[in-house]
Amino acid sequence: MRRGTRRRGPARAHRRRNISPHMAKTAVLTPQNRDFPRWYQDVLAKAELAENGPVRGTIVIRPYGYAIWERMQSEIDQRIKSLGVANAYFPLFIPQSYFEKEAEHVEGFAPELAVVTIGGGKKLEEPVVVRPTSETVINSYFAKWIQGHRDLPLLVNQWANVVRWELRPRLFLRGTEFLWQEGHTAHVSEADARAFALRVLDEVYRDFMVEVMAVPVLCGRKTTRERFAGAETTWTCEGMMRDGKALQMGTSHELGQNFSRPFDISFLDEDGGQSYAWQTSWGASTRLMGALVMAQGDDAGLRLPPRLAPVQVVVVVARGEGQVSEGAQSVAGALRSAGMRVEIDGRVExxxxxxxxxxxxxxVPVRVEMGPRDLERGEAVLARRQRGSKETVPLDGLVPAVHHALEETQTAMLQEATAFRADHTHEADSVDEAIEACAEGFATLPLSALGADGEDRVNAAGVSVRCLLGADGGPPEIDTPEAGLVAILGRAY
RNA sequence: CGGGGAGUAGCGCAGCCUGGCAGCGCACCUGCUUUGGGAGCAGGAGGCCGCGGGUUCAAAUCCCGCCUCCCCGACCA
Incomplete structure (x- = not known):
């Protein structure tokens, strides 16, 4: 069974060939429904995305994988900047003492810190921590930069690597070192900080995940147990993978004054009084690469949504005869002129x-195949990765046909993923029913039905509360009574 | 840390029990024939058999010690 794959839409082609992309004589990959983790590993290796580094938990991101990450960075970065946030860079090394200033933060991160005790062959006076996240260093500078209310809001983002000594690493999903973006902001009021944290959640993360990655996400609030160490409130975007498990794809935190007090980020307000800033922090990481593979891949490998794909169209020279290569060049040129990202595969050997x-x-979402026969007829074959179809298109109509295929693919991928999630979400009325449903996917459960010990019970069964949603299915308003909330439960990565 | 496995060519593995020339598949190199859904044939290159010690005429194989990695549980983007 090819899970979640749907064929839809009428054939626009003159002739549609009945060739499925899954015709390889021997299976290229372990099928998803036989062993999903193995399938995932196979895709990473065979699509040349990434492999393990020499130190446990480290990753080597190969050029093709990195090209996808660069596309992610570019899309996320432009959304961040459109909120008025500027990029900056802070040090990799943080004095250990900085970590001890916020109680919950220390407790949350202490077990997974990498600490350097020797430098230049000498024992250091004060050990330095390799950043697991940068709240502490960044806020120590915010304290210097913020004096009056006119300095606020202060909106900063950095693209960096961070290190957390993970016990059980998994490529892209949980690593000792990973790449991410972390935003840090300071505001004059709690309301401003909250509004900003929610704008990031919606306008940066949800928008990128849905519109670019074509992955539908549930955006809600974390329970107290699941929230970030040091945060007052943690907001999250949760996606469903094709094995029905949940993945936290991005988070946005309201830090309250938890950092501004110990780091003394204070300012003179309009009334001349001394106030502590209200802060946020938010991040999304190379875990998104794992999400992409697991949410969009099928038994033939990765499937890239066109808006994200570093290569949107590959023009494949079927046979190196006659003028085929020249024909392919000309087709590729026309597609590039129309603004598409195109590669030519002329490796006829x-x-x-x-x-x-x-x-x-x-x-790669669209493949254009050209051989001597096509050239003779003035045609090319257009193959779509998303639904595994092929059609023959006249060369003079190829550019609009490819453009249309890319647009349709982007839409179809989101529809397919949304339908998959709907098919794998069960509306439960009781904790036991919800736990059972989580074997297949998500369960929704009114928070009132979860009860006081409900989170303990589901956790004991390997299930967690992924997030809490308001009545409209979005992040709940802060003053919504608990009784009005819905819990989303699932097994998580 | 608790439990379970494994270290042999770039990758995946056999050989070990019962000691006797270092093997297989894929990948790689050369040549020819091929090329419209993972090509075929022929030839070739590639090894500290995890490390250290021991037994033996002889150790990938038996014994002792060490190291590393992977998988399953508790944390996390």
């Missing part, structure tokens, strides 16, 4: 089938 399988593994 490799077999056609081999190359096609490679591009399917890499998830």
């Amino acid at each position: 490799s077999s056609f089938g081999r190359r096609v399988v490679d591009w399917e593994l890499k998830g």
Whole structure:
């Protein structure tokens, strides 16, 4: 069974060939429904996305994987900047004492800190921590930069690597070192900080995940137990993977005055009084790469939504005869002129089938195949990765046809993922029913039905409360009574 | 840390029990034939068998010690 794959829409093609992309004689990958974790590992390796580094928990992101990450960075970065946030950079090394200033924060991170005790061959006076997150250093500078209310809001983001000594690493999902973006802001009031944290959640993360990654996400509030160490409130975007498990894809925290007090981020307000700033922090990481693979991949490999794909169209020279190569060049040129990201595969010394399988593994959304026969007829074959279809298109109509295929693919991928999530979400009335439903996917449960010991009970069963939603299915208003909230439960990565 | 496995070519593995030339598949190199859904044939390169010690005429194999990695549980983007 090809889970979640749907064929839809009428054939626009002159002729539609009945060739499925899953025709390889021997399975290219372990099928998803046989062993999902194995399938995931296979995709990372065969699509040349990433592999393990030499130190446990470290990752080597290969060029193709990094190209996808760069696309993610670019899309996220422009959304961050549109909120008026500027990029900056703070040090990798943080004095250990900084970590001890906020009680919950220390407690939350102490077990997973990497600490440098020797530098230049000498024992250090004060050990330095390799940043697991940068609240402490950044806020120590915010304290210097913020004097009066006119200095606020202060909105800063950095792209960086961070280190957390994880016990059980998994490529992209949980690593000792990973890449991310972390935003840090300071505001004059609690309401301003809250509004900003929610804007980031919606306008940066949800918008990117839904509109670019084509992954529907549930945006809600974390329970006290699940919230970030040092935060007052943690907001999250939760996605469903194709094995029904949940993945936290991005978070936005309201820090209250938890850091501004110990780091003395204070300012003179309009009335001349001394106030502590209200803060937020928020991040999304290379975990998104894992989410992409697990939410959009199928048994033939990765599937990239066109808006994210570093290569949107690959023009495959089927056979190196006659003027085919020139024809492919000309087609590629026309597609590029129309603004598409295009690559030519002219490696005719490799077999056609081999190359096609490679591009399917890499998830390129549209493949244009050209051989002598097509050239003679003035045609090309347009293959869509998302639904595994092929159609023949006249060369003079190819650019609009490819453009249309990309647009349709983007829409279809989001629809498919949304339908999959709906099919794997169960509305439960009791804790036991919810736990059972989580074997297949998510369960919704009125918070009132979860009860006081409900979170303990589900956790004991390997299930967690992913987030709390308001009546409209979005992040709950802060003053919504608990009785009006819905808990989303699932097994998580 | 608790429990379970594994270290042999780039990757995946066999060989070990019963000591006797270092093997297989994939990948790689060369040549020819191929190329419209993972090509075929022929030839070739590639090894501190995790490390250290011991037994033995002889150790990947038996014995002792050490190291590392992976998987399952408690934390996390």
